[in-house]
Amino acid sequence: MGVKEILxxxxxxxxxxxxxxxINFIEELERLEEGGDKMSKKYTGRPRKYETPEQMQEIxxxxxxxCLEEGKYxxxxxxxxxxxxxxxxxxxxEGEIEAERFKNCSDEMRESFRYTVKKAKQYIEGQYEDxxxxxxxSPIGTIFTLKNNYNWVDKQEIEQTNKTIEITLED
Known part of the structure; x- marks a missing residue:
């Protein structure tokens, strides 16, 4: 059985x-048919869902x-x-731009994916803040989300000063 039949x-x-x-698998087989020696390993792990950041941005x-039309956050x-x-x-x-799924992306595309998600999260954060x-x-749910998704913290500043007290004991 030849390569064409296998295909x-x-x-x-x-x-x-x-x-x-x-398609990626078939392209590799076609490359083999054209004289390639081994299947190249582009990356391991789960492939990206989106080929371009623009596809992601559209959704x-x-x-x-x-959300705007329905009045939802x-x-x-x-x-x-x-x-x-x-x-x-x-x-x-957003965060693991060095992850396996981005190994075959240019640095520009990696940064575009990161920027796309970062801007989307920033928009959602702004909606929560509003x-x-x-x-x-009641703001409890909103505060919970801001703390857990956006690193907001309840911050208390406690100023601590050390004072030296001298005690002299006499007999």
Missing amino acids: EEINKVVENLNYKNS INEYFNE PTVSMLAYRLDLTRQDLLRY RLINDGR
């Missing part, structure tokens, strides 16, 4: 697989517009859901 068999199987992963914009968890990511995966797009100030309801 035809693979095409039948990969119809049920993730399209992007299938973010849809979610934010929907956006949340990080719901944003992750809309992007078909877990909350932790979304945070990884809610904290302008909403007449």
Whole structure:
């Protein structure tokens, strides 16, 4: 069985697989057919959900517009859901730019992904802050979210001074 026949068999199987992963696999097989010696390992781990930051931004914009139309406040968890990511995966797009899923990206694209998520979270944080100030309801949930998602802290400054006291004992 030649490479072409194998490719035809693979095409039948990969119809049920993730399209992007299938295309990458087929491209590697075609590269082998053209004389490549080994399949190159681009990266390991879960592949990115989005090929470009613009694809991600499009879904973010849809979610934010929907929230505005419905009078709802956006949340990080719901944003992750809309992007078909877990909350932790979304945070990884922002923070772990060196993660395996970005190994085949240019530095510019890595920074674009990071910036896209950072700006989305910044917008959500601004919405929470607005809610904290302008909403007449109890702020407890908003404060909880700001502390846990945006590193807000209740800060108390305690000034401590050491005083030296001399005691002289006489018999």
